[in-house]
Amino acid sequence: MIQIALLLFGVEFVRSKFWILGLMGILWGSLGLGVMYDGLDGALYFPMRAFGLMLLLESIVTLSVASSGVGTQRAVLYFKGGIFFFVAVLILANNVYSHLLLAIIFGLTYFVIGLLTISSAWVVRFPHWRSSLISGGAQLAFAGLLVSPYPIALSATVSFFLGALMIVSGFNTVRIAHRVRRLRHGTSTFELLEPRDLLSDFKKLPPQKPLEARQEQESEFQDPLIVHIWTPEGTAGATTIPRPIINRYIAAVDAQGVISTGHAALELSPSVYLSLYPVADIDRSPAEFFRILKATRNNDVPGTFQPDYATEVANWCDSDRKIVFHHYSRRALIEFSNNYRQQATYNLTYRNCSSSVAFALEASMDGVLSERSRRWRSVLQTLLMPELWIAAQVRKRAMTMAWTPGLVMDYARALRVIVHPVPRPWFQRIPWRGASARTLPDKKQD
Template sequence: MVRLMMILLGVDYLRARWRGVLLMGALSALVGLGLFLDALDGVLHFHIAPFAWILLVEGLATLAVAWTGMGGQRTLRYLKGASFCATAVLILSGYRHGSFILSMIFATLFLADGVLQIASAWVVRYRTWRLAVAGGAVEIGIAVFLYQPYPTHYKGTVPYCLGLVLFFAGWNMLLLALRARRLAVNPAAAQGGRAALAASAVGAAADGPTLAQKVFDGPPAPQEHALTVHVWTPVGTSKSEARRQPVIDRYIAAVDRHGVISTGHAALEAPERVYISLYPAIEIDRNPDEFARTLRATRENDVPGLFQPDYATESQAWCPSTRQVRIRNYDPLRLTRFWQHYREDTTYNLTHRNCSSTVSHALEAALEGATPRVWGHGWLAFARMLATPELWVAAQLRKRGQTMAWTPGLTLDYARALSMLADPRPSGWTRMVRLVRAKGLREARARRGSREAASKAAPDPDADEEGGQQREA
């Protein structure tokens, strides 16, 4: 998550505030370590009930406004609210097996993530795969610690997990502060190679585009100035009906009823005549016997690639993209500079340098320093970004893309999460108040219209009385 925060906050913002970030990181790490050690003897000096009440209130508040979200944002809010409420109920209920249930859940999550990280790193063999294996081993060790009852017979599960969260969050902030202390260019761009570093260096002196708004009710309209991430999903590009395989056909590949494999595609388009779409110039051999070797991000698997000229040409030759993510708040200078350097190398690698990784790196170059542009250059930008659930989702997706391989499905979800950070939507409460107020105004106008219609239809008693007097005369 450190690299993602460096990208979104930008070099200038972090370099000016590295001391404050360092202090917050040190405090968080110390509190987390103290809480973890305190729970080892089974006698808790830290009262967990107030924390559980905070979780419950936050969960209920999130569920109350979850319906105001859009698409994946709504699903994420429901998931977050339900998880917080379930955890709080298990803690506060006093159920004797509550700590055991939480231990099994947390341990299984750590175990699954660690095994997946080690397996993917071993297969793909990217440059820093040994560090990923070590990180996965640490996660498996934490899972084993949570699975077995020693030393507190599961009573310390919640303090353990809370302490680990605070410790690793503080550790990440410490790394962020130390790296930001003497930055000239953003090292988070190193994943994109020389092109991303050049884009960061050239754009460091620019303030980026000026936005007329700071909060947006929804995605950009078709006529608005925005970059577009095009994604051809595996299912959407199958020549015939695909066999539904949850997760696999979403993030890896789809297989139709004739056995034809579709992996999808990704591209990025910007109004500045930038179109980034990398494709292998020669078809890659996908022989099942050589499949494991083909997945390795090594030089022997590099093949010549080519860049498509524009979206109109590519969509006409193939088909229109099935999903689009549009973002207003981006830096055209950084994106253009990235593209000028990146297209000098046409190498294609199935897992290390493919269409999806190219789009993800270009998107990161375009969004460097995006958060302060909408939330200001004070500490509010830092706090609001940390409190946004999409940051944590984007960090996990980026981790999967770096340790496994970027796929069109991962790139689509990554672009959606980043769009919520670059083009922030109104808070759930703000949106709910706005919707309730609009509903009240509509109902008031409807009642007023009904009263006016009723008054026009009703007979005038004065006129009836005057008419009766004339008839009597």
């Protein structure tokens, strides 16, 4: 979440505030260490009731604004608010049964996350997958520790769990601050997000001649940047079998057994159009399924970029979802596109149409909120936006498994809400504020 926020605030904000970020990470991690120790020594000083009340208030606010979300954002906010509400009630109940339930919930959560982390790392084999295996194993061990009667008392489960989260987040914040400190002048904060092997591929490319497009100045009135999504259900030739989550994020199967995986593209007319396809169809038979899921170099195949949106529509069909951005970095997007298009390599799980769009969109978001970063109040308001948390969760799942058109759609929608000012901030979109708090109905073009 911090990485996405730093990308949006821009390199000048990041370079000038990296020491504050590192100091906050150290203090936060140290406080987490104290909270965790509080759960080990048997004498609980952690203000459990106050924390339960704060969590209850946060869950009520989240549930209140969930109805104003778009698509999956609404479901995610309802899920987050419901879980937080249930946990807050158990904390405030403060009895043996509630403590036992909390230990089971926290332990089961870490067990499932650890199991998914290990499974996705072993199957997909994305870069640094061995580190993910170790991380998943640590999560499984922590899950077992939470549900065991020793060395943690049931009444201290919450403080131990919260302390561990604070330590991990503090360590990650310090690590990000260290990377920020090493950013070279003339670079962008996109380096904090893009995969390191992608960056190394760009460094190996021969220097390009100066292009006229690169000299374009950022103008106040820009052509819209459009993220095109062909959803699996929208591109199916017949009625699909109802499987909501699978149809949205993986593939849809119609009554005739035809599989549709969807597609994603990014358009900035007339300068950029990113739409990556494999030159030849990839064998998706069950016998080859696990082999082609691996994000390894031996699964790279020749790819091709479509020339423009009109050509793609003529050869196929119109996109059924369009997410439109009016605030973006035109120069950064053109530079990324010029570099990225020099290698037309396709990999089903690591360098596909969706990951190309996701990385290009992130490159275009570099510094779009630089004006907000000059006011600490605006910075805090941005950090507290529910959509920032949603964007971080979507990106985390995609980077540990694979980018799909459904994930790109959710990610782009969340970023658009953050980047574009809305008539009313999230805390004014609660239902009991009356008719003035109602939001506009959802549209296919966001």
